[in-house]
Amino acid sequence: MKKILVINPNSSQEMTRAIDMTVQSYSADRFDADTVCLEGAPPFIGCCADQVKAGTFLLKMIQQKEASYDGFIVACHLDPCLDGAKETTRKPVMGIGEVSMRMAPLLGRTFSVVGSSPATTLLKRRLVEKYGLERFMASVRAPGIDWEGSQEEKLIKAAAQAVNEDGAEVIVLGCAGFSGLDRRIEASVGVPVLDGVVCALIAMEGILQYKG
Secondary structure: OOEEEEEEOOOOHHHHHHHHHHHHHHHOOOOEEEEEEOOOOOOOOOOHHHHHHHHHHHHHHHHHHHHHOOEEEEOOOOOOOHHHHHHHOOOOEEEHHHHHHHHHHHOOOOEEEEOOOHHHHHHHHHHHHHOOOHHHEEEEEOOOOOOOOOHHHHHHHHHHHHHHHHOOOEEEEOOHHHOOOHHHHHHHHOOOEEOHHHHHHHHHHHHHHHHO
């Protein structure tokens, strides 16, 4: 049975547990998957400096675990140090940002990324440009700083704005910490909503089966 390591490239145990719930629910008995975070990395990755700091720990983790796993998933929507991670091993490495945004045009003509805060909006726009997906992007949205309500309620409001004001036909959840909220947000906004963790697991499982 194939083994996948899902790496949360920050040090948040709470976020790691949320990611792992999705990982274990999706993997079922088709493949083995473990979820880890990076001790010593920033507690949240929200800027370029955080990505640089996390990168050293990420590459070290992949080097240490390379012999034990068939593929690696970087579970942060900003895909920190993803290119370096791909250079570190000949085994497949996928970032949830890249995979989810490349899947989005398969489900609709336009997509919007809904992130965690306005502070990361520019970084997400740059990531869209890096992957050459500008022609599909309707917008990058995030809950307002002064918005009231639960995280889920704020995300639903931001996603609804993307659909109704920006013309998004698909919503991409722009944070691994949002994993598990896709179905409820989708029911509220009426368009497909993509959980990046699930997207990466789907792609990784398919690639590993194809490679045998």
